[in-house]
Amino acid sequence: ETGVTxxxxxxxxxxxxxxxxxxxxxxxxxAMYWYKQSAKKPLELMFVYSxxxxxxxNSVPSRFSPECPNSSHLFLHLHTLQPEDSALYxxxxxxxxxxxxxxxxxxxxxxxxx
Amino acid sequence: xxxxxxxxxxxxxxxxxxxxxxxxxTNYSPAYLQWYRQDPGRGPVFLLLIRENEKEKxxxxxxxxxxxxxxxxxxxxxxxxxxxxxxxxxxxVTDSNYxxxxxxxxxxxxxx
Numbered sequence: 001e002t003g004v005t006x007x008x009x010x011x012x013x014x015x016x017x018x019x020x021x022x023x024x025x026x027x028x029x030x031a032m033y034w035y036k037q038s039a040k041k042p043l044e045l046m047f048v049y050s051x052x053x054x055x056x057x058n059s060v061p062s063r064f065s066p067e068c069p070n071s072s073h074l075f076l077h078l079h080t081l082q083p084e085d086s087a088l089y090x091x092x093x094x095x096x097x098x099x100x101x102x103x104x105x106x107x108x109x110x111x112x113x114x
Numbered sequence: 115x116x117x118x119x120x121x122x123x124x125x126x127x128x129x130x131x132x133x134x135x136x137x138x139x140t141n142y143s144p145a146y147l148q149w150y151r152q153d154p155g156r157g158p159v160f161l162l163l164i165r166e167n168e169k170e171k172x173x174x175x176x177x178x179x180x181x182x183x184x185x186x187x188x189x190x191x192x193x194x195x196x197x198x199x200x201x202x203x204x205x206x207v208t209d210s211n212y213x214x215x216x217x218x219x220x221x222x223x224x225x226x
Contacts, residue, residue, distance in 0.1 A: 042217055042218045042219075043158075043203070043205075090158075091157075092157070100146075100213075103150075103158070103160065104160070105157025105158050105159070107157050108155070108156070110155075
């Protein structure tokens with residue numbers, strides 16, 4: 001995939017570990033997003049970055065820490081996670097900085113917290 | 115409460131028939147609605163967008179309708195094929211604060 005890439009694709013971590021998810025978009029977009037997707041539940045928007053500035057943070061626990069060093073890269077730093085944080089974490093980008101725009105998603109990172 | 119509802123049970127359709135998926139919403143004033151397709155182990159892929167003042171939108175074998183009176187959007191796939199099997203998500207954009215609200219998706223299975 002050349003649009004939006006995510007690494008790693010799968011991650012297993014203990015509750016005391018620290019890990020980071022990486023996302024890169026090759027579309028020249030100005031906004032990037034982190035979503036959480038749990039089985040049979042709607043996508044949950046976690047963070048929005050527009051032109052490298054965080055514009056939205058939907059009451060996400062502090063054990064999730066985003067970082068956007070430039071408009072093409074987005075990270076999600078994880079520490080002391082809980083088993084209920086196990087889910088598919090999706091990165092997305094859009095042309096401008098508006099969350100209502102068409103979203104282009106990466107393949108996701110399947111996270112399992114033990 | 116405000117929510118988007120999609121059938122949580124999988125929809126099984128015979129190949130060649132028309133598949134129809136439903137997206138219902140309550141307590142929202144929509145600006146427009148988007149439909150996405152998601153395959154296992156992949157992220158959602160945008161398919162179609164329909165605005166609140168549009169009744170119908172088509173793209174090849176896909177058709178979306180939007181009835182703001184019924185508060186419902188229907189997503190149709192004509193001449194369905196096994197390759198159309200996937201989970202289909204609807205996402206509504208409100209006209210007030212442009213919030214993006216996602217449905218949980220409906221799994222579509224096209225049987226040969």
